[in-house]
Amino acid sequence: MVQFSTNKLRISSGMRPTGQLHLGHVVGALKKWVALQDQYQSFHFIADWHALTSDYADTSKINDYRIEMMIDWLSAGLDPQKSVLFVQSAVPEHAELHLILSMITPLGWLERVPTYKEQQQNVADKDLGNYGFLGYPVLQAADILMYKANAVPVGEDQVPHVELTREIGRRFNTLYKETFPEPQALLTQVPRLPGLDGRKMSKSYNNDISLSDSPEKIWKKIKGMMTDPARKRRHDPGNPDVCPVYSYHKIYSSEETKQVVQRDCRTAKIGCIDCKNWVSTSLVKDLTPLLDSRKKYVSRKGDIQDIIKDGNNRAAEVAKETMQEVRQAVKFSG
Numbered sequence: 001m002v003q004f005s006t007n008k009l010r011i012s013s014g015m016r017p018t019g020q021l022h023l024g025h026v027v028g029a030l031k032k033w034v035a036l037q038d039q040y041q042s043f044h045f046i047a048d049w050h051a052l053t054s055d056y057a058d059t060s061k062i063n064d065y066r067i068e069m070m071i072d073w074l075s076a077g078l079d080p081q082k083s084v085l086f087v088q089s090a091v092p093e094h095a096e097l098h099l100i101l102s103m104i105t106p107l108g109w110l111e112r113v114p115t116y117k118e119q120q121q122n123v124a125d126k127d128l129g130n131y132g133f134l135g136y137p138v139l140q141a142a143d144i145l146m147y148k149a150n151a152v153p154v155g156e157d158q159v160p161h162v163e164l165t166r167e168i169g170r171r172f173n174t175l176y177k178e179t180f181p182e183p184q185a186l187l188t189q190v191p192r193l194p195g196l197d198g199r200k201m202s203k204s205y206n207n208d209i210s211l212s213d214s215p216e217k218i219w220k221k222i223k224g225m226m227t228d229p230a231r232k233r234r235h236d237p238g239n240p241d242v243c244p245v246y247s248y249h250k251i252y253s254s255e256e257t258k259q260v261v262q263r264d265c266r267t268a269k270i271g272c273i274d275c276k277n278w279v280s281t282s283l284v285k286d287l288t289p290l291l292d293s294r295k296k297y298v299s300r301k302g303d304i305q306d307i308i309k310d311g312n313n314r315a316a317e318v319a320k321e322t323m324q325e326v327r328q329a330v331k332f333s334g
Helices: 023-036 048-055 062-076 093-102 107-111 114-122 131-145 156-175 215-223 244-252 255-266 272-298 301-329
Strands: 010-015 041-046 083-087 151-154 184-187
Touching: 010 023, 010 131, 023 041, 023 062, 023 151, 023 272, 041 062, 041 301, 048 062, 048 131, 062 083, 062 272, 062 301, 083 301, 093 131, 093 156, 093 301, 107 131, 107 156, 114 156, 131 156, 151 156, 156 184, 215 272, 244 255, 244 272, 255 272, 272 301
Parallel strands: 010 041, 010 151, 041 083, 151 184
Antiparallel strands: none
16 A cells, blocks of 8 residues: 555646657746655656557657656656656556546537647647547546546646546536545746747657757757847847747846846847857756756666656556546446
8 A cells, every 4th residue: 555645735747758858848847846746745657648649650669758758857856755756558547547537528628628729730740630639638637636636737828628627527526426636727837938949849849959968959959049030130139028049048047147138139239149159058057967867867777667667556556546436436346
């Protein structure tokens, strides 16, 4: 039996292993997960079944991505002694709960999820017209409800997903038996970190800075980054407030540097190359501890496998208890 502190609330969240983690994952999730793991009972899973919703045609790299993702999590500061870190598909109860919840979820609820049409429009190189892609919010709800999470750490763009999970859990409780708490969105104040082309940073858009990138590669990527579209020549004044590069300054640069950029960009006293060089220096400096830690974990992949196995076992014990309650609620228990 897994022993958890009874005076801590639970959180649950995961990531899809569809490629190398990028800077947006650190700013948008990992830093918050690390900060919350002392306050909450934390369940964080590598959502490999979710990866199939878009990458079903080629699964050859998912296993490698699972290992790389765990390395990135540990390098960022997640502690397997404080958080349950596991692989979604290693806990088959997720699939069973997903199946049961899919039977009670109205189709209209899924069609109104904002990211459904957004992803179909932006990911043009993959066929997303499958049941799994439409129904992934139900699997997401199962991932959260399985651990009876009280909260889900998300940015504002993910709040509709948490609300849908609440609705699905509420519908189950009404139809059968009060089983699940209604998880709240634990809003994280995430600064906007655009991708290299100005859109949301995403592996799918190929506009990201990967955590496995070398400092040299980071410098090269920043050098080619989109800037204020109205500033076409060196002597044209710029507007930092609409420049994707300045979004990085707001997170990684000193107050003095930000003031200089705000002042001198607007008067064309500095060029975009100057601005990019400064932010690259600040960014690489901030990432150096993570990059150094990552090198150590890469050489210890046997230990990574042990950490995953232990996390899988801990998650499975909780999932088995939950599913016993669910089967009793729907009167499927023998």
